[in-house]
Amino acid sequence: QQQVKQSPQSLIVQKGGISIINCAYENTAFDYFPWYQQFPGKGPALLIAIRPDVSEKKEGRFTISFNKSAKQFSLHIMDSQPGDSATYFCAATGNSGGGADGLTFGKGTHLIIQP
């Protein structure tokens, strides 16, 4: 059962354009939604995260939009640069049964920014 669905699988954007990656979740217990960035040969690194009490969070060129009723959230990368070329993972977690849960990841989006 895939609890976090991510799309698209791959994305090519021109330099300076907007990259948009979408995720949808099923588990209503999820209440923390981080995005991770992974470069080849490296481990994932936290990019930006959001809680469901806000609909948008912006950090520099990166913005998360969150729609609680639709159970969807998305990452927008403004003014995309070749250095943004990487694999992006959305994730979700929440406390169920009183304990902490690990992160549930989407399958990832391979982003290529063309110069």
Added chain:
Amino acid sequence: DSGVTQTPKHLITATGQRVTLRCSPRSGDLSVYWYQQSLDQGLQFLIQYYNGEERAKGNILERFSAQQFPDLHSELNLSSLELGDSALYFCASSSGGSSYNEQFFGPGTRLTVL
């Protein structure tokens, strides 16, 4: 560099064998998480330890086990290995015991089962 170290970087072994992967968390971090990354399953959470105790369990097979030692380093033991266990295994650490805390990932151990 995240400050999380994993050894070995690469491991090649045969089906039926047993291997041990090692992780040293960032200085001061008490939690260690283990994840498996494969092409078909993506990144999957296996297990979390916090200050030596098991805190959360994910999709970890019974053939796999982990522990966290008093010096906070952790080991993931994989036994009766199958071809499908070939994957990248990541360790992550965080300061607190909750998955709301930022997790810092190591560079991973690539396991190949032949």
